Amino acid sequence: GNSVTQMEGPVTLSEEAFLTINCTYTATGYPSLFWYVQYPGEGLQLLLKATKADDKGSNKGFEATYRKETTSFHLEKGSVQVSDSAVYFCALQRSSASKIIFGSGTRLSIRP
């Protein structure tokens, strides 16, 4: 079946550090891939997405590249800020009409 596996947290970094959160997926066909962010006490916000192989999604300094050969969609940011502290979810969707399948989430804490 379709599934998403992402790096377990929590992840704690100092401000301005480089961030990588690993995400791999299992799916038939060519799913769309997403990263969502959830700030404390809030709902989900779409951070970025990619719909086909080799696409790079980017937003707010975050990037992720859809790698079909490694079935991965790792999230990266060159210099994190305290305000990036949140829970990050990797997710996939087989088609626009289907449900979104989420990974377990990675809690990120940034120290000043």
Place this chain on the structure above:
Amino acid sequence: GAVVSQHPSWVICKSGTSVKIECRSLDFQATTMFWYRQFPKQSLMLMATSNEGSKATYEQGVEKDKFLINHASLTLSTLTVTSAHPEDSSFYICSARDQLYTDTQYFGPGTRLTVL
């Protein structure tokens, strides 16, 4: 961008009572909405897919008589937790699909339910 609202944002109720949660798409019509449940520090799990004008499709293991879903209009879906118990306490999140313009799911801010 497209906005999805939920009401209430949080609710506390006594065991045995029923609670209704509303999910509205504010600036687009949604023939399909989805209801998710999130336990503390865990991921979102899909409960059911709500289709306007027809019965909802429930995921395996979700009690349809316990979690009643109504999608009576193109902008509103409701989830009613019937005879709530403390184990139903959770964060409930809906999403709505904008099929016409962006073909994207947009998430609501969530409703935190606490059953005493």
